[in-house]
Amino acid sequence: MKILNLHGVGDIRLEEREIGEMAPGEVLLKIGACGICSSDEARIFETGTYHFPTVPGHEFAGTIVDAADDEGKKLIGRKASVFPMLPCMECDSCKKRQYETCSNYKYFGSRNDGAFAEYLSVPVWNLNLIEDNVDIRVAALSEPAAVSLHATKKGRIKSGDDVAVIGTGAIGLMIACFARNMGGNVTVFGRRESSLAPARDLGFATGDSSSLEQGDPSFDCVFEAVGTNQAMTQAILATRAGGTIVAVGNPHGDFALSKDVYWKILRRQLDMVGTWNSSFKGETEDDWKDVAVLMAEGDIPFDKLITKTFSLDEYKEAFDFLRDKSVSKSRGMFVMDDPAC
């Protein structure tokens, strides 16, 4: 099978490898598609990963084609996306089935080999079954969709609420879609006019994020999906008394708020909420299952979030495209096997 193997920072190679053996409890997934996340870009070109070589890719879906034992054999032929985290099952979080905050996990595509490959063996436990009517490319958006839905739920949006999303990446746009689906009046804010085009294509009102620094606060809920001091300041200034701010964006540096801005959190009694990863098979919550239902229902325009697809052979072109900051885009994706074609 073909794989993209990361040998060092900036050194990713297309290689051939034998399909690996399945361990007990695992199935063999024929990968249909795998999204290319900004964290993959960072791993490949800036930070590297835990060890080399490693096959990146953690946003994937495919078809189950083989299984190590009976439980998995029943699933052969089914489409599935994969929760990419392999939790320790022993820490306090895992005992509470809050795997997203596990303190000692492995992860497909960073600590373990991932899905920039034609096949991957994964535990049955990690499978999130997807209905047959869902396009495999849409199914491959399950991971960022679950992360986005997890964040959106933290906003406790009620029908008619005014909602702002600061940030125009795939996660920001998906949050906007889910918030609208929950009845919110959603506006997407970005720094550059060109970065707002995908949000407008999805039918959202848009605005320049610097406009949030002036005028009265006019949102019940604001999602900060950038991770900068400036965006957090804008989020605080734009939130009405009693409103909610959800911190989504990974921080790019230290955060320091001016006293005037900080006062607003107190005087307006704002709820500041953090969100991390997504819940999977939780006691009360399973964002992945919810995403699978939303994908099957077809009301959320997931397909519009895929900007461009590439074969594994086109990997150079794919990374050049994704690193070209002059083009606005939400998700690039490798497609290895498209059952529809």
Ligand SMILES: [Zn+2]
């Ligand atoms: Zn990702």
Ligand SMILES: [Zn+2]
């Ligand atoms: Zn754990």
